[in-house]
Amino acid sequence: MKTVAVIDYGMGNLHSASKALEHVADRNTRVVVTCDPETILQADRVVLPGVGAIRDCMAEIRRRGVDDVVRQVVASERPLLGICVGMQVMLNHSEENGGVECLGLMSGNVKFFGRNLKDAAGNKLKVPHMGWSMVDQHQPHALWQGIEKNARFYFVHSYHAHAVDDEVAVGRCDYGVNFDVALAKGTVFAVQFHPEKSAANGLRLLENFLQWSP
Template identity: 65%
Template sequence: MSKSTVAVIDYGMGNLHSVASALHKVGDGVKVQVTDCPETILAADRVIFPGVGAIRDCMAELKNRGLDELVQEVAASKPMLGICVGMQALMERSEENGGVDCLDVLPGTVKFFGNDLKDANGQRLKVPHMGWNTVKQTIDHPLWDGIEDNSRFYFVHSYYIHADDYVAATADYGVEIHAALSCENVFAVQFHPEKSGDTGLRLLSNFLRWDGGQPVFRPVS
């Protein structure tokens, strides 16, 4: 029997080494391919779309490599996990870099935290949002299997998601962050599971077992 395969999309802006290393750690019997080859990506059983850096550069690299339409095709056809800027690129538009059109896979926008961000007590918060934060699950989903509600994940970002629908988890950093989204076979997270210790590894392990089926959208008690 052939190995299950997961393709990590390489467009020059992902934290690819740490993602691939984490997948190797949890993916016993899974073949991990870091690649920008369309044929390899389309042939994979599952796809991870990571990203770091500015959204303008992200979108430019995707288009230069002919991967923008490929990501949209993958999002319509097989289990896909977006991470950080990869998640933001799946939205309709970002406020970063003066406003950038994104891939329009998920409804919603990417917003700037602002220059005067404060917590509930009026204390000023630093931007970028960098470090561990509590993630509150809003739906019951296979990728949350074995992960307690209000677990902590590691974030690094100056812009946050405001989605119109499909919110799978939230976090708070002066404003409500839509920290995870789920729509059919697409799951996307603002945090970095590969940097989030055992909890993040569990999410990646869950992804490698997920068939992309539609989750049951009910509140988690």
């Protein structure tokens, strides 16, 4: 029996994420929602979700020792999936809440969309960026298997990510600005959108994650 640990640090969309994973998992895969370090470190795959303000997320991640656990997961080269704020915390720094230092597992920063965001035609865009948007598969990756190019995924966020290394950015989106929505480095894959809310495309990505052998 293989185990997928969804990390519970009090700030994730745990029910939706775990149910979506259970939906695509085979009978030999068990999905557990847990904050226990030993359970997480023994799992075959790990998911780091996240919603809300990054200051609160990082505060809970550090208070519960999740930062050290995640680094151990990465060091052990087991597949790790970050979702939404769970992607943003992978980078160095976010300008949200006056500036917050993140985990620094990938080089990059998180920025605010701005209050006067406009599309190419000059029309004002709402912030947060909420709803379905096209994702450009900027780099090939195993987790894109079976997903059409420029497929749509569901987003809810006011801050967007920019990786320093172009090769890390495997998915991009345009919403007034061009930004990174899928990052990959080694055994880590992280997305800004919510695969658990993205219908067939999101479920396929989660299924690909469960089958991924980096």
